Amino acid sequence: MEIKEATANFDDSKKIGQGGCGTVYKGFLRHTTVAVKRLNREGTTGDKEFNDEVETLCKMRHPNLVTLIGVCREANVLVFEFLSNGSLEDCLQHDHQREALSWRMRVRIAAEICTGLIFLHSNRPKGIAHGDLKPDNVLLDASFGCKLADFGISRPLNVTNTTITPYHRTNLLKGTMGYMDPAYIASGELTAQYDVYSFGVVLMRLITNKSPLGLPHAVEAALRTNKLPDIVDTSAGEWPSEPTKELARLALRCCRYERKERPDLENEVWDVIQAMLNYPEDKCKPPTFFICPMTQEIMRDPCIAADGFTYEREAIKDWLAMGNKMSPMAYLSLAHHELTPNNALRFAIQEWQKRQQQ
Structure with a gap:
């Protein structure tokens, strides 16, 4: 019942992936966004694949392996951590x-x-x-x-x-x-x-x-x-x-x-x-992802907008303040106007700028 509620009864709108052995849905379970993998093979073969994946993942934890959160055998479902950038x-x-x-x-x-x-x-x-x-x-x-x-x-x-x-x-x-x-x-x-x-x-x-x-x-x-x-x-x-x-x-x-x-x-x-x-950066040319797509300048305060792109905070704020409701890059409606600090990118830019001064 929890799995059905988390995925709106496996509604197609929640589907985020499909392969030969199952379909993956985005769900919200126990206050956490998760990926719910529903295996579509029945019988002995399906049970074996299900058990094999559980057997492999439940014994291992590593930063570069997806984390298995839980199992629901009645629904033939595995619940994983949700990874927002897809495959x-x-x-x-x-x-x-x-x-x-x-x-x-x-x-x-x-x-x-x-x-x-x-x-x-x-x-x-x-x-x-x-x-x-x-x-x-x-x-x-x-x-x-x-x-x-x-x-x-x-x-x-x-x-x-x-x-x-x-x-x-x-x-x-x-x-x-x-x-x-x-x-x-x-x-x-x-x-x-x-x-x-x-x-x-x-x-x-x-x-x-x-x-x-x-x-x-x-x-x-x-x-x-x-x-x-x-x-x-x-x-x-x-x-x-x-x-x-x-x-x-x-x-x-x-x-x-x-x-x-x-x-x-x-x-x-x-x-x-x-x-x-460890290959050295070109000291004269910053990586392209350091550049704000709106100002074409190196970002000081990079933020992620609802379209998934990263912009200089002041540039995207000015864009929104002018009443624009479309993404300046994707030309699609922005779902919201919240901005998320891209701290990893900001630290990378600061580190690169320090190297330029050496």
Whole structure:
């Protein structure tokens, strides 16, 4: 009854996502905004997926994994923390007129995905393979912090007397085309290296924002002909040339057919991503997201308006005081005139300005 009340009896207006195994609704439960995932498969298969996801999530807590709040078996429902910026796929597709993710923000998201996977793979007593890593299953909170979600086909990895690499064998292949490890498709063996392959494709998506199908071949060809700048996503700003090439090469290594040739997440992958995170800013040019879209000046007091965009407080207040009811960026009606301080961005701007003075 609580779940039905929280979602207005699973009303379509509350729907915020839909996938192969369930539908997600935004709800308000016990004074908290939550995401309610209703699994749509009945019978033995549905029960197994439900139990597997509960089993995986109820034992783990990590900043880069979505938090399971509760379970309602009668309604076949899982209740998760609500992440206001939706999925990484939403952001890459610029849904709801949102601003494009900067290249530095994309690299930070890649770092947090990597951290979440390292935690899963090093779980004790058995490592866990996510099994369906893709931008749809990477959720972003209000500060664009990244959390892995959808553990319906995740599996613990077993070691036998005849194997060295922990794995889970299955005859029922599951996953998403474009992100599935070809070695898994050929053998039916799910290993941690499956996630490494998927991570490589996600890295390429972050760099290029192109379809995952055939993307490794496109990136390889671009690197070979020195035309990577032609396929990078320019909406993310001006990517630094050499670090971006190195990141693309790393993504290709993650997607090698032979599992043993793929890089180690904790050492090789993390080192490359961390080096790019620490790449120095251009001292003469501020990041584009520091600039108010209205004044075209670096913001001193950035605030988030009802349209989801960040503006200089005085600029958006003047806009509203003039009687404007439409968003200056999205050209849609503003639901309200409340402004939320964007403290994370303000601190980032102040830190950048200090570096300019050094």
